[in-house]
Amino acid sequence: MRTILQAENLEKVYRVGSVDVHALRGVSLEAEEGEFIAIMGPSGCGKSTMLHLLGGLLTPSSGRIVIDDEDLTATTDARRTDIRRRKIGFVFQRFNLFPTLTAEGNLRLAERIHAGGDGGKDDPERRREILRLLQLEDKMHHKPLELSGGEQQRVALARALVNRPAIVLADEPTGNLDSENSAIVLNMFQEMNFRFNQTIIMITHNPEAAAMCRRIIQMRDGQIVAPGPRVQI
Ligand SMILES: Nc1ncnc2c1ncn2[C@@H]1O[C@H](COP(=O)(O)OP(=O)(O)OP(=O)(O)O)[C@@H](O)[C@H]1O
Ligand SMILES: [Mg+2]
Structure with missing residues (x-):
């Protein structure tokens, strides 16, 4: 089993005016390739902050993050962006689909961005496959305004996953969805x-x-309180 992501003693302090908010107080975490991990904990305990740090969208106040043997915290912004683009798929609760593009067009755009501007691999099969998995195949030529909220959410998800990133970081991906849409996701x-x-x-x-x-990590007050059992896979 290979460790694909490693976080050591992450701290994050947000400064709001003259007040310091200690969002993370020393979080360490390891994920093996192919693990499926849930992060739970009360509102404000630092879950989103941690996810943003893991994906290189925010930098920690201290601590280290290693992705696929590369230290995200000891590299340039450009390199960090590159690692993020190639290896990580982000799923947010809020989705910003391109309104003038169809569902499939939004996925094609993600392929281009993933490739860093050189056009990227045009892979209609892979686009169709992810849209099929999300039960959106018959909606692939619809633009966002021609889709329901749940469908838009699923297109945003498809867009984050179309390049099959090694690591998927999802912040409450079913938070806004009804039970039927949640089950699909x-x-x-x-x-x-x-x-x-x-x-x-x-x-x-x-x-x-x-x-x-396979593993549930509980957080509270900026710390991991229960790392959860590591199940062999
Ligand atoms: N940009 C920011 N500036 C200042 N404080 C912030 C910022 N983002 C988050 N915080 C604070 O950091 C703490 C952790 O926030 P975070 O968003 O990580 O919590 P969360 O566990 O994701 O909560 P929720 O379940 O409500 O999404 C909270 O006290 C929050 O108010
Ligand atoms: Mg959050």
């Missing part, structure tokens, strides 16, 4: 995890979603 995560061995780290408030994961 969770099944898709399971299938991607199983078929492509993608490592998934998912913040969730939903115990049913967490129950699908």
Whole structure:
């Protein structure tokens, strides 16, 4: 089993005016390739902050993050952006789809961005596959305004995953979805995890979603209080 992501003693302090907010107080975490991990904990305990740090969207106040043997915290901004683009897929609760592009067009755009501007691999099969997994195949030519909220959320998810990133970081991916849409999304995560061995780290408030994961990490007050059992896979 190979460690794909490693965080050591992460601290994050936000400064608001003259007040310091200690969002993370020494968090350490390791994820093996192909793990499916849930992060749970009360509002404000630092879950999103941690996910943003792991993905290189924020820099820690102190501590170290290593992704695929590369130290994210000891490299240039350009290199960090490159690692993020190639290896990490982010799923946010809020989605910013391109309104003038169809569902498929939004995925094609993600392929281009992933490739860093050289056009990228044009892979209609892969686009169709992820849209099929999310039950959006018949909506691929619809623009965002021609889709329901749940469908838009699923297109945003497809966009984050179309390049099959090694690591998927998801911040409450089912937070705004009804049970039917949630089930589609969770099944898709399971299938991607199983078929492509993608490592998934998912913040969730939903115990049913967490129950699908092999490991549940509990956070409280900027710390991990229960790292959860490491199940051999
Ligand atoms: N940009 C910011 N500037 C200042 N403080 C922030 C910022 N982002 C988050 N915080 C604070 O850091 C702490 C952790 O926030 P974070 O968003 O990581 O929590 P969370 O566990 O994701 O909560 P939720 O479940 O509500 O999404 C909170 O006290 C929050 O108010
Ligand atoms: Mg959050």
